[in-house]
Amino acid sequence: MKKVFFSLLLMTSFAFSHEEPKTQTYNYGQSGMELVARSKKGTVIVSTYxxxxxxxxxxxxxxYDLYLANKLETNKKITINGHEANVTGKCVIRKKKDLTAVDFYYETVDWNNGLKEVYKRV
Structure with missing residues (x-):
């Protein structure tokens, strides 16, 4: 009887251990310039939305590091691996003379604790 109970307990723990991450939507967020970098080639402004x-x-x-490595393309989705979360979004690059604007629009945030947040415009 103890073996049956133990095996049943073990099987149920395995069955529920692989749950899908919890998904939430959010319609708020910070928008603005986060980084301004100047060099001999010009100025780069990184903004997040x-x-x-x-x-x-x-x-x-x-x-900014990906921009310097020429790994960003305009109007393409990209995933950024951060310390606390992985963020997927769209990057838009605009150039005017020696000024470059790199705009990144958050779409999903996959937190390291398993929570997934999806931006939803109201």
């Missing part, structure tokens, strides 16, 4: 307050600086820094 619909971002989460706690990770916006980290993600903006990673976007």
């Amino acid at each position: 619909n971002s989460k307050m706690t990770i916006r600086k980290d993600i903006a820094s990673k976007i």
Whole structure:
């Protein structure tokens, strides 16, 4: 009887251990310039839209690093791997003379704790 109870307990724990991450929507977020970098080639401004307050600086820094490595394309979805979360969004690059604006629009935030947040415009 103990073996049956133990095996039943073990099987139910395995069955419920692989749950899908919890998904929530949000319709608020921080928008604005996060990073301004100047060099001999010009000025680069990284702006984020619909971002989460706690990770916006980290993600903006990673976007700038990807821009410097020429790994960003305009109007393409990209996933940025941050310290606290992975963010998927759309990147728009605009250039005018020696000024470059890199705009990143958050679409989904996959937190390391398993929560997934999806931006939904009201």
